[in-house]
Amino acid sequence: MKKYSMVGMVLVVLLLGVSTAVATVAATDTVTRTLPETVSPGDTATVSLTINFDDQTAVDRLVITETVPAGWEIVDASNNGILTRSGKISWVIIGMLGGTIPADGAVFTYNVTVPPDASGTYPFSGIYGTNTAGTNLNVLGDVNLTVCPVDTITRTLPETAFPGDTVTVSLAIDFGNQNTVHTFVLAETVPAGWEIVDASNSGILTRSGKISWVIIGTLGGTIPADGAVFTYNVTVPPDASGTYPFSGIYGTNTAGTNLNVLGDANLTIDTCDPPTLKTYTITNTTITPPQTTDIDVRFSEQVSATIKIEDTLGNLINRLYHSSG
Structure with a gap:
């Protein structure tokens, strides 16, 4: 009988050991970053952080800190994100202090301005933690953003x-x-x-x-x-x-x-026909100074025109009218 009792005790100890190991496995809470495919100098880009909890009801503390490329300006952020110092933004939510833990699948966003002289690929980084998953965990997802100059x-x-x-x-x-x-x-x-x-x-x-x-x-x-x-x-x-x-x-x-x-x-x-002479009237064909006469010349549209008097040899006697159109 003692032999069987010892075997039973060993089994109980092993089962307790297995139970203890399962209880200490950390929850798989994740934060995943999504960046635009490309941006241009001077653009304002939106960065998204998707939050997934293993068990949202068990989470009482959530901390996220993002670091943007040097020289990039953080414009604003959703969900009361705090600009902790140049190039860094954080969210600190503690349920026992009145904070509201976001729903599973919630998306936090922030906007960042690309410098006007930026060109090439720039890194983003971030860490997060929860009371269930642990601390100093790396944000998943996209880490590099390519800036393509607008030529x-x-x-x-x-x-x-x-x-x-x-x-x-x-x-x-x-x-x-x-x-x-x-x-x-x-x-x-x-x-x-x-x-x-x-x-x-x-x-x-x-x-x-x-x-x-x-x-x-x-x-x-x-x-x-x-x-x-x-x-x-x-x-x-x-x-x-x-x-x-x-x-x-x-x-x-x-x-x-x-x-x-x-x-x-x-x-x-433009294949419009050239303007045609519509009316050409001289009231007196023969005049002797200081007599006057009226000349009425009308075209089908506005054109450049000169009205002048020449003698029979083509010599200019007087220019009466000139218009550039």
């Missing part, structure tokens, strides 16, 4: 043009941070049948109707200054009529590739 190219076209005209197309270049750009590619496509005459800044006619600029700093190319304007001239076919589309794409190492050129995209060709 843009904007096309300007004439308001109208006439068949046979040579028109100038302007492309204004604006960099988010010109100092970080070392690769620049721009390709323009003109309407079918239109002839590209020439281009500034060594633009290359790659094939009929297309012109490109490829500048690579590491190969000796000079990246244009911020605000630079590239131009090219294109001839309108003599039989053109209606509205014609222009298109273009560009890319930089900082902004990405296959970005659409902004600005004007259509050019309307």
Whole structure:
């Protein structure tokens, strides 16, 4: 009988040991950060912190502290977040002191301003703790945010043009941070049948109707200054009529590739008939000074005009009227 009693005692001790081990396992309370995919210099980005409790009813204390990249300004925060010092924000909620523990799945947010000269990838970090999960636990989820400078190219076209005209197309270049750009590619496509005459800044006619600029700093190319304007001239076919589309794409190492050129995209060709003479009346065809006469000249629309008196040899006697339109 003693032998069996000893075995029973050993089993009881083992079971108690297992029970004690299960009771000391920490709860799996988590805080997970979500960052935007990318931002641009000067943007205000929203950071989200999703809170999940193993057992929300057992939680009496919640502490979260977030650290943003150096030089980034925290604008505001939800749920009474406290700006503890530059670059850090905290939430401290204690139930026994009247604080309300958030619901399971609650999302805290804060807004942070990206510096105007930012470029590249920046780290976010944070720690949290609860009375059930422990302290100094790392916030999960996204940890890096990429800042992509906003590089843009904007096309300007004439308001109208006439068949046979040579028109100038302007492309204004604006960099988010010109100092970080070392690769620049721009390709323009003109309407079918239109002839590209020439281009500034060594633009290359790659094939009929297309012109490109490829500048690579590491190969000796000079990246244009911020605000630079590239131009090219294109001839309108003599039989053109209606509205014609222009298109273009560009890319930089900082902004990405296959970005659409902004600005004007259509050019309307004016095919209005030239103004016609509607009325031409001279009350007296023969006059002797100091006699006077009335001359009434009317056109179908406002035009440049000059009314003058010449002798039979074409010599100017007097200019009576001149208008630039």
